[in-house]
Amino acid sequence: xxxxxxxxxxxxxxxxxxxxxxxxxILGGEIRRLSLVDVVETPMPPALSDITRAFAIDISETxxxxxxxxxxxxxxxxxxxxxxxxxxxxxDKGYRINLDGxxxxxxxxxxxxxxxxxxxxxxxxxxxxxxxxxxxEKIGDEFFTxxxxxxxxxxxxxxxxxxxxxxxxxxxxxxxRLPTICVRPGRPNKAASGFFSNILREPLVGEExxxxxxxxxxxxxxxxxxxxxxxxxxxxxxxxxxxxRRNLTMPGLSALVGEExxxxxxVAGERAVRLIRxxxxxxxxxIVAGWPTxxxxxxxxxxxxxAEKSFDEIIRIHIxxxxxxxxxxxx
Amino acid sequence: xxxxxxxxxxxxxxxxxxxxxxxxxILGGEIRRLSLVDVVETPMPPALSDITRAFAIDISETxxxxxxxxxxxxxxxxxxxxxxxxxxxxxDKGYRINLDGxxxxxxxxxxxxxxxxxxxxxxxxxxxxxxxxxxxEKIGDEFFTxxxxxxxxxxxxxxxxxxxxxxxxxxxxxxxRLPTICVRPGRPNKAASGFFSNILREPLVGEExxxxxxxxxxxxxxxxxxxxxxxxxxxxxxxxxxxxRRNLTMPGLSALVGEExxxxxxVAGERAVRLIRxxxxxxxxxIVAGWPTxxxxxxxxxxxxxAEKSFDEIIRIHIxxxxxxxxxxxx
Numbered sequence: 327x328x329x330x331x332x333x334x335x336x337x338x339x340x341x342x343x344x345x346x347x348x349x350x351x352i353l354g355g356e357i358r359r360l361s362l363v364d365v366v367e368t369p370m371p372p373a374l375s376d377i378t379r380a381f382a383i384d385i386s387e388t389x390x391x392x393x394x395x396x397x398x399x400x401x402x403x404x405x406x407x408x409x410x411x412x413x414x415x416x417x418d419k420g421y422r423i424n425l426d427g428x429x430x431x432x433x434x435x436x437x438x439x440x441x442x443x444x445x446x447x448x449x450x451x452x453x454x455x456x457x458x459x460x461x462x463e464k465i466g467d468e469f470f471t472x473x474x475x476x477x478x479x480x481x482x483x484x485x486x487x488x489x490x491x492x493x494x495x496x497x498x499x500x501x502x503r504l505p506t507i508c509v510r511p512g513r514p515n516k517a518a519s520g521f522f523s524n525i526l527r528e529p530l531v532g533e534e535x536x537x538x539x540x541x542x543x544x545x546x547x548x549x550x551x552x553x554x555x556x557x558x559x560x561x562x563x564x565x566x567x568x569x570x571r572r573n574l575t576m577p578g579l580s581a582l583v584g585e586e587x588x589x590x591x592x593v594a595g596e597r598a599v600r601l602i603r604x605x606x607x608x609x610x611x612x613i614v615a616g617w618p619t620x621x622x623x624x625x626x627x628x629x630x631x632x633a634e635k636s637f638d639e640i641i642r643i644h645i646x647x648x649x650x651x652x653x654x655x656x657x
Numbered sequence: 658x659x660x661x662x663x664x665x666x667x668x669x670x671x672x673x674x675x676x677x678x679x680x681x682x683i684l685g686g687e688i689r690r691l692s693l694v695d696v697v698e699t700p701m702p703p704a705l706s707d708i709t710r711a712f713a714i715d716i717s718e719t720x721x722x723x724x725x726x727x728x729x730x731x732x733x734x735x736x737x738x739x740x741x742x743x744x745x746x747x748x749d750k751g752y753r754i755n756l757d758g759x760x761x762x763x764x765x766x767x768x769x770x771x772x773x774x775x776x777x778x779x780x781x782x783x784x785x786x787x788x789x790x791x792x793x794e795k796i797g798d799e800f801f802t803x804x805x806x807x808x809x810x811x812x813x814x815x816x817x818x819x820x821x822x823x824x825x826x827x828x829x830x831x832x833x834r835l836p837t838i839c840v841r842p843g844r845p846n847k848a849a850s851g852f853f854s855n856i857l858r859e860p861l862v863g864e865e866x867x868x869x870x871x872x873x874x875x876x877x878x879x880x881x882x883x884x885x886x887x888x889x890x891x892x893x894x895x896x897x898x899x900x901x902r903r904n905l906t907m908p909g910l911s912a913l914v915g916e917e918x919x920x921x922x923x924v925a926g927e928r929a930v931r932l933i934r935x936x937x938x939x940x941x942x943x944i945v946a947g948w949p950t951x952x953x954x955x956x957x958x959x960x961x962x963x964a965e966k967s968f969d970e971i972i973r974i975h976i977x978x979x980x981x982x983x984x985x986x987x988x
Contacts, residue, residue: 417825458901470801472820472902479821483814489803490810494748570789571803 328359330394332385332431333405335364337510338451341554342403347373353401354562361397364406386427391434398444401561402497404431405451411517413477424480432487436496448488448499449560452573454546456482456503457618464622467575474616485573492565492572500560500568502626505548505578505633508586509644518613522547522583526590526641529601530653538607541584544619548578548633549643556631567629577633579640580620589637593645594653659690661725663716663762664736666695668841669782672885673734678704684732685893692728695737717758722765729775732892733828735762736782742848744808755811763818767827779819779830780891783904785877787813787834788949795953798906805947816904823896823903831891831899833957836879836909836964839917840975849944853878853914857921857972860932861984869938872915875950879909879964880974887962898960908964910971911951920968924976925984 329346333339343362350357360378362368368380383390385406406427407413413420428450438444455478456471471482485501492499510523514535521538522545528535548556556576568574591599623631634640645653660677664670674693681688691709693699699711714721716737737758738744744751759781769775786809787802802813816832823830841854845866852869853876859866879887887907899905922930954962965971976984 468801470799471817473817474824474901476821476825479817482817486802486804486810486813486817490807493805494807570805 327353327355327357327401328361328397328399329353329357329401329403330361330363330397330399331403331405332363332394333403333407333451334362334380335366335368336405337512338504338507338550338553338557339364339403339405340369341550342405342557343371343374345554345558347371350374352558359399361394361399363394384423384427385431386422391427391430392437394431395434395438395444398438398446400446402431402435402446402448403451403557403561404428404448407451407481408477409517410455410475410477413480414475417476420476420480424477425483428480428484429487432491432496436491436494439496445495446497447561447565448497449557450484450488450499450501451557452485452501452503453478453481454503454505454575454618454621456485459616459618461618464620465575465618466622467625489570489572493570498565499572500563500565501573502556502560502631503573503575504553504556505546505576507550507553508547508640509549509648511550511644511648518610521610522586525583525602526586527644529590529598530594530641530645530649532601532654534601534603536605537583537602538605538610539583539614540606540611541582541587543583543614544580545583545614546578546580546618546621547637547640548576549640551643551647552633559631563629574626574629574631575621575623577623577627577631578621579634579637581637586637589641593638593641658684658686658688658732659692659728659730660684660688660732660734661692661694661728661730662734662736663694663725664734664738664782665693665711666697666699667736668843669835669838669881669884669888670695670734670736671700672881673736673888674702674705676885676889678702681705683889690730692725692730694725715754715758716762717753722758722761723768725762726765726769726775729769729777731777733762733766733777733779734782734888734892735759735779738782738812739808740848741786741806741808744811745806748807751807751811755808756814759811759815760818763822763827767822767825770827776826777828778892778896779828780888781815781819781830781832782888783816783832783834784809784812785834785836785906785949785952787816790947790949792949795951796906796949797953798956820901820903824901829896830903831894831896832904833887833891833962834904834906835884835887836877836907838881838884839878839971840880840979842881842975842979849941850876852941853917856914856933857917858975860921860929861925861972861976861980863932863985865932865934867936868914868933869936869941870914870945871937871942872913872918874914874945875911876914876945877909877911877949877952878968878971879907880971882974882978883964890962894960905957905960905962906952906954908954908958908962909952910965910968912968917968920972924969924972
């Protein structure tokens, strides 16, 4: 089996590749070849170096998507994207990468299939940004996609293309709308959503973190481990069970910032909680007020997708996967 | 005021231009210039010939959309499209005209605005084909768009682009999802939906028409006159009232084929009804079974859009607008 990961140097892309390295049979057959694509250099997984080839290319540039489709991978994970803030700030770049890049990939697969029959599985990383306020209390599986960002628009368009190309038989596609990933590893960044992770990740290693919103802010979360699980499950799921509606809101945990903090207290103690510094930021408050807070993801749940049920679980996964299983700064 | 109509040679496009010819003040200001675009030759409206210029061009071809945006029209009606059947049969052509053509137009307007501030009103002809079965009994204003045709996909994508470009301030757009237009003037055609019009139009002039489905088939209709009203209203409506969700299902009449026939009997008598020949066609039955049957269009109704309330009205409009106000073959 030949597996292609586009956006392999991103946070989820790396973790997905790590999962392959831990078990070559994870996709229901032996991974005999792995192609990793990103615009930046992709770290090579040591355990898979003999079967891996990395490409530092931009799929929106002419010829690149055709080159990748020409490799005829069996499973394609498409995670490459310009993030929300940048797609809003740079209109041309956002549309070029997130829409034209995706369409170039889809079309290259279609044209490859015209040469000789070819119908790979394609798993697309979509986002809850396809939805736009005002929202119902829980966003159901049949709620319309009226994004309020260019990023959300590009993801919603990609979802429509994915469904039509799948219906036509050009590939067997599935789009998965990821919740906000928490705890995001790495250093604090400037994303408006960064604080959801910062207020857990930093105190767990004895560092201060800033909370710019009130504790009654509610949002929708899943761990990086759950996200990787979603991709693996989407790649191996019988898509006849999914039918024509190929884009699914993934399960998640709807929780308050206050519940995050209570979970931190239970897992790491009062000392960790005291490292959260409250610094209200009106701009971030306003941005976050427009975000969805809860979903009814029963379709995905019925198809076997699973996420965490508590923030305690999410924190423990972070400790296991990023901190070697123990914390030294709690208490 | 300068008005641009793209797709001006089509059925609705022509009727829209006829309406302008009947009253130059119809868009809330005097039409001083009219630009008509279609891939085929557009008939010149005699009453407006001194202010009208026609262009036989394809907006998806490089440079054409920029040329039109360079004229800086105040109101743009975009009705140009490859129809559903052809977009399904010719994948490349459908995407080229219905998606790339629309995007080229939207982007040309954006780029024109970068030269010198420019923000026209743009009215886009969308379709109920953005929805795909299975449907609720009535399709509400917040139901998701999961099209089951490439045409519906292209329209749904165009709607998303329209919303994002409007949100960004590149133009002031509104997308209107037209019901099935009935009675469609002209000769019977091979469209699967043709019979809805054929069984009224042909008997009204003493000709036979074929009914390929049962009388209990339900569908969603508006007259050509109502469709023109929708476009005029959309061009003059205060879009602040519409908000961020710029694509609206237009009002219509949900009716059974049997109700069409009863209305024909009331308006034109038994002799007309006897001209309907029942010839069940399993393929057309199957296609039609996947179509929506009823909508809750309360958003558009609240904004002042109006359609017919009975098939008697729809038939009388056809008699007024196409048959000079009287029928000679009824009774």
